[in-house]
Amino acid sequence: EEGPIPEVKSQEVLIRVHAAGVNPVDTYIRSGTYARLPNLPYTPGADCAGVIERVGSEVTKFKVGDRVFTLKTVTGTYAEYCVARSDSVFPLPSSISFEEGSALGTPYFTAYRALVIK
Secondary structure, eight states, X not given: OOOOOOOOOTTXXXXXXXXXXXXXXXXXXXXXXXXXXXXXXXXXXXXXXXXXXXXXXXXXXXXXXXXXXXXXXXXXXXSSEEEEEGGGEEEOOTTSOHHHHHTTHHHHHHHHIIIIIO
């Protein structure tokens, strides 16, 4: 179903999704077994990689055209566009594909928390 392109707030970015990842929480929500169910209508997905299409007025870390990945979004990633807070978005090097980038966030930060933060 076609929908409008989401608007961004001052600290958010609009990402054109090139690849969306699937993390365990996505599967729990879809199966109805997650502790908190989303309000409907709902677009699933939290992980993606893509290109910045628009930046909020207070965003200084990114510009239009930057390759990025994220694992925490305001709107779902199973769409052509998604919105994320700029502090939840990370640069995606050109040596990493969008498909790899969409699967990077959840395992990377899980390992980082386990090994570094403990």
